[in-house]
Amino acid sequence: MQHKRAIMRLAKFIILLVTLLTATCSVLAQTEKIRLIGLSVEGNETADEGLIRANSGLVVGSEVTGDNIQQAIKQIWRLGLFSDVQIVLERETPQGVFLKILVKEYPRLDKIEVSGNKKIKRDEIEEILDFYPGQIVRPDQIQSARNGLLDKYAEKGYLLAQVDIETLTSEQTGRISLRVNIKEGSKVKIKKITFHGNEAHEKREPGLPLSLIDWTTDWMLPDDPFSSGKLRGKMKNTKQKTLLRSGEFNQEKYEEDLDNLINHYKNHGYRDAVILADSISYSEDRQRLFIDIWIDEGNLYYFGDLTFSGNTLYDDEKLKEQLLFASGDVYSKEKLDRSVQENLTNLYYDRGYIYANVSPVEIPVGDDTLNIHFRVFEGNEFKVRRINIEGNTKTHENVIRREFVLNPGDTFDVSKLRRSAREVTILNYFSNIIPDVQPVNDREVDLFFKVEEKSTDQIMTSAGYSERDGLIGSLGFTMPNLFGTGRQFSIDWQFGSVYRTFSINLTEPWLFDTPTLVGVSFFNIHRGGSYYGYDEDVIGGSLRLGRKLRWPDDYFRIDWIYRLERAVYSNFTSSFAQYNPGDLVENEPRISSGVTTILTRDSRDNP
The missing domain is CATH 3.10.20.310 (membrane protein fhac)
Structure with missing residues (x-):
């Protein structure tokens, strides 16, 4: 009796396979179970048999259903290696069935031939095709490559270009060659x-x-x-x-x-x-x-009544001042969007309301008027808890931090955040500066400044020849960020057959971490020879004192430069001595000094 029941179960499973292969499986057949006692693979030439068996999900010794076989076919198909996948009944026994996975592999690529291309180079075409020898090539990949070439030609103005990709199969290797035939035509x-x-x-x-x-x-x-x-x-x-x-x-x-x-x-x-x-x-x-x-076109619209709701921090009149339009103006989507996204939103952001949101609602009135009602959600005021600096591998943290106008404990202000990023940018120590705001609770935020250091030190050399000075040259070395301290140091040496100059400069832009600049420089100059009619030797120095101002606004700064030098003139030629007006005395030192005041204002967004 048990033997008959096994035969009956086997008969039902055979019926299941037949109906599965003809795509007419019934719900009952899909759920009928039979034991799998053998599984083989046929048709694979390069694909690994273990890979196929593993991806089928069929396990010898387990009970399988029609659904399992259908899913196995889908999973093997998803490998993208085969143009055809079948699972067939190899043989049956009273204990179960032996199944065979039949696959047909896609061909592999041997080579690519391109003809007819003049306006696009072959290496650019191969980059678009994105094929390589030995690769499995599917029909959809060939079509995608063809479309890519047509798009490239259309981008260059060749809208009527034609691309045909032939597939040639080698009888010896079974591999295929792709022959890309292009007719570019003329630009349209x-x-x-x-x-x-x-x-x-x-x-x-x-x-x-x-x-x-x-x-x-x-x-x-x-x-x-x-x-x-x-x-x-x-x-x-x-x-x-x-x-x-x-x-x-x-x-x-x-x-x-x-x-x-x-x-x-x-x-x-x-x-x-x-x-x-x-x-x-x-x-x-x-x-x-x-x-x-x-x-x-539709109708021409005008702005009508402008109303607000939900605003407690600012009254309606204050908010209306931020709008780029007024009642009666011709409607402009750009002005409406900018009024909300830039002016109104930033008004709240500058007071620490980082979750403030303003939603405009357009209410048509008649055929030509749009009343605008602004729904305001203010949220909570946020303060700055911490400011974190990342990526400064050379520059000291305090050099960056002292440029901030927004500090821990301050009410968050998006304008001050932008200004802080601007001030750090002006240092010119970093190739990239990314500020970020991270809320830590419903009242505080942490700020992150991610910077990328760039090379700032410079060595400058030059050499040449001039009729007046003969052989000339120069050698200089500049360190705008001396050892990451923000101090500026430079040495410059220029030389020629009739002149030479040497200077050394050191500047501290933040004396005692205050916005006070102090700089000193020393120089030595020698000029002489028959061209000048005398020799000139100058030695001197300068002292610079500067300060950032708060009035009239904090974009101003003032600098004073005191310069002192001692000059000696010697070796007067006879011709110069004859025509010397008398203001130069040979071998007598001349000392001069002077003070220069410089007032500047720089408010550029990205200097």
Whole structure:
């Protein structure tokens, strides 16, 4: 009786396999179980049998169902190595079944041949194809490579380029060669861009023929933002061919320019403007391209009432001062977005409300008015708990920290955060500075400044020849960040057959960690020879004292420079002695000094 039951179970499983292979498995067959007592693989030439068996998920000795076999086929298929995968019944016994996995491998690549390419180099084509010898090549990869080449040609303006990739199979090795045949054709140039539906332009100049309006508006009607000429100007990367413009077409940039057109309308009151359709056509010789764009402008809108809710820190009038528009102005999406994202939001950020959010709600009133209601969520005020500096492998931390205008314990202020980053940038010690804000609780934040050090020390040498000075040269060494302390040190030596100069400079920009600059320099100069008529030897130095100011604002600084030098003139030539006006006395030292005051203001965002 048990033997008969085993045979019955086996018969049911055979039926299961038949129905599975014909893709008509019933729910009952998919859940029927039978023991797997053998599993083999056939058809694999290079693929590892163990890899196939492992990815099938079928385990000898376990009970399997139709669902398990179907899933096994899917998992082997996902390896991307085979063009065909089947699981068939090899033989059956009363104890269970033997199954066989039949696979057919995709071919492997032998070589690539490219012909017809002139405008794109072969190595660039091979980079786009992204194939290598011995690689398994699937049909979808070949199609993807073809599309990539067509996209590259379209990017360069060859919109009508043709690419055909042939597959040739070697009878000896079974590997394939890819023959890439390219017909580049000629570049297609944009001949004309025509707009349809820009009625706002036609209404501005009634009575003029459209052809005349279109021709004149670029320069005779400069205040018309909707003339065809102005609309073409908003298409930044899609231009008609002229003497100064190539007229090349790029599909991706063209789509960006369509968005630019709509944004232009929305920023001039036409909030509901849309592009209904656009078309691209070619001349008979396929050398010129014509673009037609149909626009539905919608109604012209104006800003109506401006109201606020949820604001307790600032009253309505203070918030209205931050808006870039007023009631009655022509609607502008750009001005609305900037008012919210830059002005209103930063107003709260500068007071430490880092989670403040302002949401504008547009409320249509009639056919031409939009009331704007601003919903304000202020949140909590945040203070700075810690400021962490990372990446300063050379520069001392205090050199960076003393530049901050935002410090631990201060109320968080996004403007001061930007200013602190600016001050560190001015040091010119770092190639990159990334400030980051990390909330630590519902009232405090930690600030992180990640910096990347760059090489700042410089050695300068030069050599040459001049008719006046003969052989000349120079040697200099500058350390703007001496040993990471922020001090500045430099030595400069210049020499020639009739002159030489030597100078040494040291500057401390933060004396005792205060914004007080002290600098000293010493110099020695010698000039002489027949060209000058006498020898001149000068020795001296200078003392510089500077300070950052808080008034009229903290972008000002003042510097005083005191210079003292001693000069001696000797070896007067007879011709110079004859015409010497008498203000120079041979071998008599002359001492001079002077003070220079310098007041500067530098408020550049990124000096």
